[in-house]
Amino acid sequence: MRRETQNVLLVLLGGALCKIAYNGSFLRYVKPSLLPFLICAGVVILSLGLISIGRDVRAGRTVTDHHDHAGRSTWLLVLPVLAIFLVAPPALGADTVSRSARAVAPKQPALALPPLPAGPAPALRMSDFVTRAVWDDADSLHGRQVRLVGFVVHGAQDSTYLGRLVMACCAADVTSVKVRLEGYRGLAVLPQDGWFEVQGQVIPGSAKSNTRFTPTLTVSALHPVPVPTEPYEF
Amino acid sequence: MAAPSRARAIEQRRITSLEVLCVVLVLALLAQGPLIRMLDIPAVRTGATVFVAICVQATPFLVLGVLVSGLIAAFVSPLALRRVLPRTTTAAVPIAGLAGMALPGCECASVPVSRRLMQQGVPPAAALAFLLAAPAVNPVVLVATAVAFPGEPRMVAARFLGSMATALVMGWLWARLGRPEWIAQRALRRPERPPGRSAFAVFTETARHDMVSSGGFLVLGGLTAAVLNVLVPASWMASLTGNMVLGILVMALLAVVLALCSEADAFVAASLTAVPLLPRLVFLVVGPAVDVKLVALQTGAFGRRFASRFAPATFMVAIACGSLAGVLVLGATR
Numbered sequence: 001m002r003r004e005t006q007n008v009l010l011v012l013l014g015g016a017l018c019k020i021a022y023n024g025s026f027l028r029y030v031k032p033s034l035l036p037f038l039i040c041a042g043v044v045i046l047s048l049g050l051i052s053i054g055r056d057v058r059a060g061r062t063v064t065d066h067h068d069h070a071g072r073s074t075w076l077l078v079l080p081v082l083a084i085f086l087v088a089p090p091a092l093g094a095d096t097v098s099r100s101a102r103a104v105a106p107k108q109p110a111l112a113l114p115p116l117p118a119g120p121a122p123a124l125r126m127s128d129f130v131t132r133a134v135w136d137d138a139d140s141l142h143g144r145q146v147r148l149v150g151f152v153v154h155g156a157q158d159s160t161y162l163g164r165l166v167m168a169c170c171a172a173d174v175t176s177v178k179v180r181l182e183g184y185r186g187l188a189v190l191p192q193d194g195w196f197e198v199q200g201q202v203i204p205g206s207a208k209s210n211t212r213f214t215p216t217l218t219v220s221a222l223h224p225v226p227v228p229t230e231p232y233e234f
Numbered sequence: 235m236a237a238p239s240r241a242r243a244i245e246q247r248r249i250t251s252l253e254v255l256c257v258v259l260v261l262a263l264l265a266q267g268p269l270i271r272m273l274d275i276p277a278v279r280t281g282a283t284v285f286v287a288i289c290v291q292a293t294p295f296l297v298l299g300v301l302v303s304g305l306i307a308a309f310v311s312p313l314a315l316r317r318v319l320p321r322t323t324t325a326a327v328p329i330a331g332l333a334g335m336a337l338p339g340c341e342c343a344s345v346p347v348s349r350r351l352m353q354q355g356v357p358p359a360a361a362l363a364f365l366l367a368a369p370a371v372n373p374v375v376l377v378a379t380a381v382a383f384p385g386e387p388r389m390v391a392a393r394f395l396g397s398m399a400t401a402l403v404m405g406w407l408w409a410r411l412g413r414p415e416w417i418a419q420r421a422l423r424r425p426e427r428p429p430g431r432s433a434f435a436v437f438t439e440t441a442r443h444d445m446v447s448s449g450g451f452l453v454l455g456g457l458t459a460a461v462l463n464v465l466v467p468a469s470w471m472a473s474l475t476g477n478m479v480l481g482i483l484v485m486a487l488l489a490v491v492l493a494l495c496s497e498a499d500a501f502v503a504a505s506l507t508a509v510p511l512l513p514r515l516v517f518l519v520v521g522p523a524v525d526v527k528l529v530a531l532q533t534g535a536f537g538r539r540f541a542s543r544f545a546p547a548t549f550m551v552a553i554a555c556g557s558l559a560g561v562l563v564l565g566a567t568r
Contacts, residue, residue, distance in 0.1 A: 001251045002250050002251045002252055004250075004252050005250070005251040005252045005254075005255050006442075006446045007442075008252065008255060009255070009446075010442070010445065010446065013293075013449070017290070017293060020290065026290060028283065028287075029283065029286050029287035029290045029291070030287060030290055030291050034290075034291065034294070037294035038290065038293075038294060040294065040297070041293050041294035041296075041297040044297050044301065044441075045293075045297060045445065048438060048441055048442045048445060049442075051438050051442075052438065052439070052442050055435070072450075073447070073450030073451050073454065073534055074446050074447070074449065074450045075450065076449075076450040076451075076453040076454055076457075077446075077449050077450055077453060078255070078258060078259075079285075079453050079457070080285075080286060080289040080290075080453055080456075082259075082262050082269075083282060083285065083286050084286060086262055086263070086266050086269060086270075087266075087269055087270060087273065087282060089273065089279060089282035089283040089285075089286055090273075090279065090283065091283065092280060092283050092284075094276070095276035095277065095279065095280045096280055099280070099464070107504065107505070110384055110385060166505075168382075168498045168501030168502060168505075169291060169494075169495055169497060169498030169501065170287040170288065170290070170291035170495065170498065171283050171284055171286075171287030172284050172287050172288050172291070172459065172460075172463060172492065172493070172494060173492075173494050173495075173498045173499075173501065173502045175502070175505045
């Protein structure tokens with residue numbers, strides 16, 4: 001591959017990183033705290049490309065050997081550039097939840113869980129809700145309405161779940177949490193991967209090993225919400 | 235005068251990679267609709283997101299690596315490096331392993347740096363020990379491990395021991411059995427420094443060259459990991475509660491195919507609560523030493539002949555060292 005082509009690719013790649021950092025879509029792929037590193041990386045790659053373009057232009061025709069034998073592998077850099085600029089893959093969703101059969105109990109919290117926030121129906125993170133449903137000895141969820149935000153996952157035997165993915169670092173390492181939804185008309189026809197805020201009450205004792213630690217929620221209300229800017233929990 | 239002008243005429247007539255790139259970009263723009271429609275298949279969509287995620291996550295660390303590599307090329311003379319390192323290779327290996335603690339990055343950063351060290355005259359055995367140690371024993375990774383396993387502080391010590399042992403054993407093995415011709419010649423050739431070129435020019439040119447030559451392999455690794463991420467059945471995990479030996483092997487293989495960043499793998503290991511601690515430790519020791527993304531990067535940096543020998547050997551040694559460290563530090567096979 002010629003040197004000019006490599007430089008153009010570097011500019012495109014750096015530009016792609018800067019773009020997703022600028023418009024916030026990087027949150028579909030990595031955790032928020034990577035932002036400064038992402039900007040630095042984008043700017044550095046962009047400048048490496050621009051600096052050597054500038055150097056070649058200044059050197060003009062005296063540069064005779066434009067061939068830099070880095071091999072054909074460099075062509076692969078086109079793939080992430082195209083993926084980001086043209087396709088912009090969405091955040092992971094229902095497919096990942098159905099794919100992961102990791103039916104393990106959430107980690108037991110080291111400290112006793114604090115009581116639920118006051119108010120008629122406090123909003124909880126999905127992962128906190130499942131942890132409470134599995135582990136909370138004080139039974140803080142008992143008799144309480146809660147609000148959860150997640151996407152719809154249709155499972156086997158007409159079961160409908162609200163799912164969410166928990167990220168450690170990037171989308172390659174997500175683990176899934178899900179809550180089974182019941183007792184509301186039209187659950188089966190909700191759009192797969194559609195985002196909803198669901199209000200309801202947990203069925204006590206529903207998150208045991210025989211249900212693969214998936215609590216069941218008796219739904220009292222639900223309405224669609226826009227995709228959150230941070231689609232993952234951390 | 236006739237010959238050069240004819241050569242130039244041929245040069246002008248030939249289609250160069252720049253034109254090919256333009257055609258590729260235009261075709262991709264035209265095919266944007268079908269490309270996006272392909273994402274209607276859920277598995278393809280998941281794979282595409284994981285692919286972009288791995289590339290986006292790893293690029294900052296690769297950039298850190300090529301910058302450090304460029305700095306070494308521009309400002310650290312081979313003579314200075316030789317003075318710092320012990321004269322015998324056997325003694326240089328552990329020093330290089332400990333030096334790995336100073337590079338706060340993941341495995342993508344250490345490949346270009348260790349290749350640059352080789353070019354600057356560091357013995358390959360020591361550079362390889364650095365390559366294996368750096369992504370696993372640096373403070374960022376150890377702190378991440380401690381955070382991920384709040385109830386198990388011994389996990390940090392066990393990981394440090396297992397990874398360091400892997401790096402040292404592989405370094406010494408290379409010193410004893412490794413052949414220089416396994417490493418591609420282009421990897422060891424020092425880029426000639428034209429007279430009168432400033433240190434800044436050397437720095438940017440080296441970094442640019444490293445970025446271009448290893449970036450493609452990072453993408454290849456990301457692609458492989460994304461495909462495997464979608465294809466490997468999650469039921470693998472379910473089979474892990476019973477047999478300890480099977481558990482260790484499956485977790486080691488999983489570390490290779492998932493290709494997680496060494497700063498993130500501890501969180502994944504911590505979430506696999508059904509698996510005993512020892513296989514999870516092996517997962518943490520194998521992952522930063524050998525995974526599909528890393529093998530792709532090593533193939534790019536050191537050549538196919540090197541990677542086809544080094545990666546399987548590292549895999550075995552890492553399983554052995556990880557298991558041993560686990561038994562020693564964590565006690566019985568819980």
